[in-house]
Amino acid sequence: MAIETTCTTYLDGRRDKVDHEMRKVASLLENDRLSDVRLRNGRLMMTPLPTTVPPEAEELGRRAYEMLRWVRITNLLIEVDELTGMARHFTHLQTGEPVNDPCALYTVLLAEATNLGLAKMARACPEYTYRQLAWIADWYVRDETCRQALASVINAQHRHTFAAYWGDGTTSSSDAQQFPVGGRSAAIGRVNAHYGPDPGVKLYTHLSDQYGPYHSTTISATASEAPYLVDGLLYHETDLEIAEHYSDTGGVHRPNIWHLPTARLPLRTAYSRSG
Structure with a gap:
């Protein structure tokens, strides 16, 4: 194979080649000759890729979403709990009893899932204080539950x-x-x-x-x-x-x-x- 066997010489050659190609790209960019790529005010801008979703699929998706009923996410969690019984698995660390306020549990889970945090969730949800949510999180929400x-x-x-x-x-x-x-x-x-x-x-x-x-x-x-x-x-x-x-x-x-x-x-x- 026609390849340089000395490591230093090989790396120097590759470095020179990369430098040459980068200079060529920089020149094309400065002269606005790269397709779908341009430099504006020191920032690199790229043309978004065209959509690959057929218009018929977009229309079908829109019609399907129109058939779905709009619900609050907390009500959706209640419905999921009724179908699966998931809330019963969140048991107290000491007593083993299931949580007696499922809505508080749902609020804690939403705070974690949305990365909102308990403090901000308490401010957004007047039904519960931060201390109440923190108590639920500490005693009921664990890896095993x-x-x-x-x-x-x-x-x-x-x-x-x-x-x-x-x-x-x-x-x-x-x-x-x-x-x-x-x-x-x-x-x-x-x-x-x-x-x-x-x-x-x-x-x-x-x-x-x-x-x-x-x-x-x-x-x-x-x-x-x-x-x-x-x-x-x-x-x-x-x-x-x-x-x-x-x-x-x-x-x-x-x-x-x-x-x-x-x-x-x-x-x-x-x-x-x-x-």
Whole structure:
């Protein structure tokens, strides 16, 4: 092969080539000759990609949404609770009794889900004070109670006839999402250069082929995803019987190959160039 075998010489050549190409791009940019890319007031502007959704699909979506009734999100949570019984899993840390004020529980869950926080939620919701919401959060909302409540929701969805149109609940996938953290929460965040210079955390989620997120956990932005892939498959508390699982290269590690056969579960990998 016609390739330089000396590392220093090879890197110098690649550096010169990159410098040449970057200068060419800069020249085209300054003369406004790059398609869909332009420089305005020192800022790089890119033309948005055209939509790939057919107009017929847009119209169908609009008509479908018009058929849905408008409800308050708290009323929707009440309806979900009536169908799944999720609130009964939020038990008191000491007594084991279920929460006796489901509406307060819903308010706490909404504060967490929207990242609004209990203090701001208390100001926006005159029915409850911050102390009341904090008491519910401290005594009833824990990792294990959230897992059990999530399992009840996923099980109800799994049993619903409509879910079978998406899948049979035996196949799943998992991946991580990076979320930035700021303010006082920045202290718990780590910087992962793959996602940028800001501190953050990753939310690692397992999703069934029925689009049910049956397991989710928060991990460090720099942590290996592989152990959490196994945790989600072995320790979720739903009735799903996962027979095949898919992951990108971030979730693949040699110990996974050792552990998953004991669970009689094949692991498929969607390899990526960045993996």
